[in-house]
Amino acid sequence: MTAKAPLASPARLAAALTHLAETIDARALEGDAASSWTAKLLAKGPDAAASKVAEEGGELAEAVRRESDERVASEAADVLYHVFVALRSRGVALDAVAAALEKRQGTSGISEKAARPPKD
Numbered sequence: 011m012t013a014k015a016p017l018a019s020p021a022r023l024a025a026a027l028t029h030l031a032e033t034i035d036a037r038a039l040e041g042d043a044a045s046s047w048t049a050k051l052l053a054k055g056p057d058a059a060a061s062k063v064a065e066e067g068g069e070l071a072e073a074v075r076r077e078s079d080e081r082v083a084s085e086a087a088d089v090l091y092h093v094f095v096a097l098r099s100r101g102v103a104l105d106a107v108a109a110a111l112e113k114r115q116g117t118s119g120i121s122e123k124a125a126r127p128p129k130d
């Protein structure tokens with residue numbers, strides 16, 4: 011895929027993310043750490059979830075820099091999974107993330123940055 015290719019199949023990704031979020035929710039409610047990786051991660055708490063987000067984010071960055079498209083997709087999937095686990099671990103609702111994304115719709119990142127108050 012080239013940098014100019016469209017980001018196809020957003021509905022397919024949305025469906026996969028919905029399935030993933032529902033699975034993580036189910037594991038949080040009745041998962042067993044002996045048989046569920048998600049339940050095991052959640053039992054460790056937000057600090058451990060944060061470490062996994064940082065670790066997987068670094069691996070994705072490395073893949074984007076110098077690995078195959080397949081590796082980039084796989085590392086991106088790892089990041090998405092661990093972001094969802096971290097949100098569940100903190101008790102931050104997916105609705106809050108959706109609201110943050112919706113609020114930004116139609117606002118260019120360049121104009122948003124220009125409107126920020128100056129840093130001290």
Ligand SMILES: N=c1c2ncn([C@@H]3O[C@H](COP(=O)(O)OP(=O)(O)OP(=O)(O)O)[C@@H](O)[C@H]3O)c2ncn1[C@@H]1O[C@H](COP(=O)(O)O)[C@@H](O)[C@H]1O
Pocket residue numbers: 030033034037041045046047048049087088091
């Ligand atoms: N998407 C994932 C997913 N991605 C990664 N992992 C697991 O995360 C584990 C750790 O992966 P790492 O690459 O971080 O390996 P590691 O660096 O050796 O791990 P550390 O011990 O260092 O933390 C592996 O066992 C992976 O299988 C996942 N485990 C679960 N899911 C999803 O969650 C669902 C429920 O899984 P369970 O909770 O295990 O039933 C699954 O059906 C999947 O859809």
